[in-house]
Amino acid sequence: MTKAIVVGSGPNGLAAAVTLARRGLDVTVLEAADTPGGGTRSAELTLPGVLHDECSGFHPLALDNAFAGEADLSRYGLEWLWPEIQYAHPLDHGAGAAAWQDVATTARHLFDDGDTWAKVFGPLARNFPDTTDDFLRPMLHVPEHLFKLAHFGGFAGMPAALVAQLWKTPEARALFGGVAAHAFRPLTTLASSAIGVALGTAAHAYGWPVAKGGSQAIATATIAALEGLGGRVETGVQVRSLADLPDAEVIMLDTGPAAAADIAGDRLPPRVRRGLRRFRHGPGAFVVNFAVEGGIPWEYQQARAAGTVHVAGTFEEIAAAERQINQGVMPERPFVLLGQQYLADPGRSAGDVHPIDAYAHVPAGYEGDATEAIEEQIERFAPGFRERIVGRHVRSTAELEGKNPNYVGGDIVTGANSAFQLLLRPRVSVDPYSLGAPGLFLCSAATPPGAGAHGMCGYNAARSALAQLGEEVQLGEEARVGPRTVDGD
Ligand SMILES: Cc1cc2nc3c(=O)[nH]c(=O)nc-3n(C[C@H](O)[C@H](O)[C@H](O)COP(=O)(O)OP(=O)(O)OC[C@H]3O[C@@H](n4cnc5c(N)ncnc54)[C@H](O)[C@@H]3O)c2cc1C
Known part of the structure; x- marks a missing residue:
């Protein structure tokens, strides 16, 4: 079975994980924090019984997009x-x-x-x-x-x-x-x-x-979808280098660009490393x-x-x-x-x-x-x-x-929204998700379409990985349940 590791369980990491698992990959998500969800976590931060969204609260772009259409998280309790x-x-x-x-x-x-x-x-x-x-x-x-x-x-x-x-x-x-x-x-x-x-x-x-019950419900539903497809999330695992990871054909990093350059080190071609380090927060x-x-x-x-x-x-x-x-x-x-x-x-x-x-x-x-x-x-x-x-x-x-190390200097939208970075992020490339080495991808909000808990960076990155794997990837049963048409399918 083709194996995939996703580093980071933000909405993009989880969307990438589900998209890969729906195509039959065996997916493990590794998350540094004790609670999964990244920017969709919720907690009783002030008083018992008073539930706050730690980060994202409103989700206009999460309702009707290609990932939402495929994953149909309402089946896993998202309301x-x-x-x-x-x-x-x-x-x-x-x-x-x-x-x-x-x-x-x-x-x-x-x-x-x-x-x-x-x-x-x-x-x-x-x-x-x-x-x-x-x-x-x-x-x-x-x-x-x-x-x-x-x-x-x-x-x-x-x-x-x-x-x-x-x-x-x-x-x-x-x-x-x-x-x-x-x-x-x-x-x-x-x-x-x-x-x-x-x-x-x-x-x-x-x-x-x-999301009813707090934005955490988005993560809970996405993880339920992933587990239903045989995938898993492990929390409390801080990934510092690719050497920390078990063998896998696909590695997805739900991290900032500089962190991706640190983690991937010499596996990256120098031009990609330079491009990632030039990314502006x-x-x-x-x-x-x-x-x-x-x-x-x-x-x-x-x-x-x-x-x-x-x-x-x-x-x-x-x-x-x-x-x-x-x-x-x-x-x-x-x-x-x-x-x-x-x-x-x-x-x-x-x-x-x-x-x-x-x-x-x-x-x-x-x-x-x-x-x-x-x-x-x-x-x-x-x-x-x-x-x-x-x-x-x-x-x-x-x-x-x-x-959350993705919020460099408190930058909660993972990258300056300059005209250049709105068009070309995280670096100039036809495939902005590929990190220029086989099987290695970036899927965080530093990639298109940018910030928000919509999952589309992860979905697009997963599709880039699937395209790279080509015909080796079998469409799982789940993938035939009403996906929207997207280029490259
Ligand atoms: C205060 C605040 C308010 C916001 N409001 C909204 C809003 O209303 N609507 C909206 O759509 N968006 C909002 N956002 C933005 C939204 O939360 C982010 O754009 C979104 O969460 C990005 O998703 P992501 O998956 O790219 O990364 P993140 O959600 O940042 O998740 C990344 C995950 O990866 C983990 N990680 C990173 N590095 C490693 C490593 N080396 N090893 C293991 N794990 C690692 C992190 O711990 C984290 O859990 C808000 C953000 C904040 C902070």
Whole structure:
């Protein structure tokens, strides 16, 4: 039986493992941490009974992609839940804006800018299932849906500051600025709108759902699928070198590019090693999980029903803060992303005490404490918030990296989202997953399509490995259960 080892059990490592196991490979996943799941782990970080997502909370791109279609994790207990409002953006004095899954409802609440919002996001959302077929894989390919991809790329390729000029009101501009900031990029740079346009469109196409029982449910379901196919996960195993591994025809690394270069050492051709070491990481995150009695008293009422709240003020304030973190300067008022997953999944709360997962964008490797800055930002739009805090769990950039080495310097999106790295990551190559040595592959979020707990980096990497193995790989029974068509099958 063809053997595969996957190093790392993040969503990409597990997606690679399932994809390989479905083709009949004997797969073992080795995970350094005591709990599997990487960025999809959940835990009672603050108080007993209050369940937090340690990292990813919202999964708009995990619902309808090639891996989701093949693996059908609902058969293993994964259930998605949606908040009433997908994301909200409070402004001073109780003003703000919000995005519903329905474009027309969103537009109605944006007054003078509603028509433009609907004209931009309506067609993008309708085309999104086809567009994602093309952008959830390496950019160097012949597009299946050329015109739809070009339409999407027309917005995605622009600086976010230019796209924001489509709207006149501070509310609509801030609403777009909030999603654009997910890129951790200066909003004036080329393609800095790419992540915002993708996530903004996804909110209308799929919503921003949470996993029932915490994001850990994604890992639990994927591992159940893997075990059903005869695979296994071993935790508490830190892999430092290929010499640590048993013989296997396929080795998948769910690691950062530099770590992959360290682990693979001399097995890599020098040009590949150089390429991996040139990979650039982005700014960091400083994470605070709160237990809050009675929830957050947002002045802007819609924020009380929103899964995600972008706590950052106007578009101009966001642009200034994102510019600063990219210059290595800690902003006085950082961009704060805040999750209220419990609104969609009430089982995560303990009575009237609710989990709130927040993080601020900070410079790479930031050594200070951003707790106060985060609380200030929330208090600004929700006076009385502080008095309701009954538990707090803090992770600095160093602690994030300590717990998961893929988050270098606190870079939770595994690589700077520069225009170059959005197109060509982790290095310039037709097959970005191959590490240039037979059987050796990279499958983490450092590869296309990049960050997120969607599993598509792992799925694509597994397909690259299967293509390399050629006809030696037999299609297992499972692989015939309704897979979507993907090039190279
Ligand atoms: C605070 C935070 C909020 C986020 N919010 C969202 C969100 O809402 N939605 C979303 O889609 N994404 C979000 N993300 C990003 C998302 O979690 C990541 O993009 C995703 O988890 C990447 O998956 P991965 O499999 O590439 O790597 P990871 O999930 O990082 O997993 C890598 C795994 O490999 C293990 N590992 C690494 N090196 C070794 C080694 N040498 N030996 C053994 N094991 C090793 C690590 O311990 C880890 O378990 C967030 C991340 C963070 C931190």
